[in-house]
Amino acid sequence: MDLVQLQRQLVEYRTSLYHEGFLDAQFTQLQELQDENNPDFVVEVVSLFFEDSERLLNELTTALEQQSVDFKRVDAHVHQLKGSSSSIGAQRVQKVCIAFRNYCEEKNVEGCLKCLQQVKHEYSLVKTKLESMFQLEQQILSAGGSIPM
Amino acid sequence: MGGGGGGGDSSEDTAVELGDEPHVLAVDDNLIDRKLVEKLLKNSSCKVTTAENALRALDYLGLGNETLEGTVSKVNLIITDYCMPGMTGYELLKKIKESSVLKEVPVVIMSSENIPTRISQCLEEGAKMFMLKPLKQSDVKQLKWHLMKCRN
Numbered sequence: 001m002d003l004v005q006l007q008r009q010l011v012e013y014r015t016s017l018y019h020e021g022f023l024d025a026q027f028t029q030l031q032e033l034q035d036e037n038n039p040d041f042v043v044e045v046v047s048l049f050f051e052d053s054e055r056l057l058n059e060l061t062t063a064l065e066q067q068s069v070d071f072k073r074v075d076a077h078v079h080q081l082k083g084s085s086s087s088i089g090a091q092r093v094q095k096v097c098i099a100f101r102n103y104c105e106e107k108n109v110e111g112c113l114k115c116l117q118q119v120k121h122e123y124s125l126v127k128t129k130l131e132s133m134f135q136l137e138q139q140i141l142s143a144g145g146s147i148p149m
Numbered sequence: 150m151g152g153g154g155g156g157g158d159s160s161e162d163t164a165v166e167l168g169d170e171p172h173v174l175a176v177d178d179n180l181i182d183r184k185l186v187e188k189l190l191k192n193s194s195c196k197v198t199t200a201e202n203a204l205r206a207l208d209y210l211g212l213g214n215e216t217l218e219g220t221v222s223k224v225n226l227i228i229t230d231y232c233m234p235g236m237t238g239y240e241l242l243k244k245i246k247e248s249s250v251l252k253e254v255p256v257v258i259m260s261s262e263n264i265p266t267r268i269s270q271c272l273e274e275g276a277k278m279f280m281l282k283p284l285k286q287s288d289v290k291q292l293k294w295h296l297m298k299c300r301n
Binding site: 026029030032033035038041044045048049052076079080082083084086087088089 | 178179180181182184185188189192232234261282283285286
């Protein structure tokens with residue numbers, strides 16, 4: 001695939017992520033923060049998000065496996081995940097977190113477990129998509145091109 | 150604690166003059182948010198120091214249990230998240246306002262939740278501004294402009 005085709009593919013892919021609600025305007029904000037001084041800013045922040053989210057999802061799994069669930073603890077973790085996903089523009093993950101917090105408030109274990117499954121699913125989706133997008137960007141850069149806005 | 154730029158000059162007061170690089174202390178327990186706010190502030194020509202909770206922030210400011218209070222503030226602005234484990238941003242705000250050295254330092258509270266009672270509580274306690282997360286570049290630009298305007 002030549003450079004122009006790659007660039008076009010990237011733009012289309014990125015646009016689809018917004019259309020499908022995987023990303024929102026906050027992700028655009030992140031991209032706008034990147035500059036020549038910090039050319040890897042977006043990748044760095046997103047990588048932090050991946051690490052942090054995986055840690056939180058593990059904590060949530062453990063917390064919800066307990067005989068007596070500590071909903072305050074569960075809520076605290078979901079609050080963190082909601083915050084991070086919101087900050088990077090991972091809209092679908094954020095939305096599940098909102099529902100998740102409601103179930104925490106109601107002390108509804110079933111509801112929480114359902115949300116945990118959903119949030120793991122949404123997280124996995126957005127992770128895959130962002131990684132694909134970064135790969136495309138890398139291909140463009142390696143071919144000597146620049147990333148279209 | 151994360152540092153960005155030197156913490157060197159202390160000035161007689163906390164006035165931010167045009168041309169100066171304000172030194173901001175950013176407090177947030179969320180790693181991603183800390184990284185973001187740091188970048189946003191640096192893009193607005195601020196020196197940034199970050200702290201992951203209120204206690205670390207207080208230690209840095211010289212208000213911790215083991216530290217002796219200094220005579221001048223190291224920072225020109227403190228921006229803190231509201232919801233933090235242990236001490237909240239609101240409690241941190243109160244501690245800062247109780248300090249003779251630091252009470253003039255503007256404090257901005259951030260939160261992902263738009264709760265009017267929370268907002269008025271913070272403003273009544275002396276917070277300069279309340280900002281909703283996620284922060285955008287335009288928010289920080291407005292903040293800096295507001296901060297400088299107040300000092301002139």
